[in-house]
Amino acid sequence: EVQLVESGGGLVEPGGSLRLSCAASGFTFTNAWMRWVRQAPGKGLEWVGRIKSKTDGGTTDYAAPVKDRFTISRDDSKNTLYLQMNSLKTEDTAVYYCATDPVSRHWGQGTLVTVSS
């Protein structure tokens, strides 16, 4: 059974940093492209970014609002995806989901990030 479990969310002040993790199991993580998607409270889904598998170059792409502030990485030895979030803004408050890419058949349950003073 495929499982994606996010962790690392919490309360952080504006300008602060946070690192989210997504532990994957039940599939060959090494070969998988992965994405992060977020959802602000009461709002719609927003694509955050994507990382390809290392065999496909391991490159990343980001949405404009997070580019240069967020970094997606992966540790294939730990079957874990990461989202490093720096210079956080109040508008980054959201539930953050990890999911497989490009076809997002599998999603985690999400982790809430609250940016507030």
Added chain:
Amino acid sequence: QSALTQPASVSGSPGQSLTISCTGTSSDIGGYDYVSWYQQHPGKAPKLMIYDVSNRPSGVSNRFSGSKSGNTASLTISGLQAEDEADYYCSSYTSTSTRVFGGGTKLTVL
């Protein structure tokens, strides 16, 4: 990249068919056959219903179908059931190698 345009809400009675539209541009929907549709119930993670315009993942009811014409994609739900009441989001690949979602459509089963 601007969000794709979806109607804010649609409604239908059990057994009816309805269609949700998703309008983009030639830089996203019109340029690629990489449109997906997601269903989201309150407090739950999104669920993939359609990918690559018209493909259904295993386990998704064949009451759900997708199509595309020009810059507009559509999700059709036939034989509407109470359990179909949820939010629906479209998504497309874009010319900048990113993805974009629609604003979401709230489906109400009357």
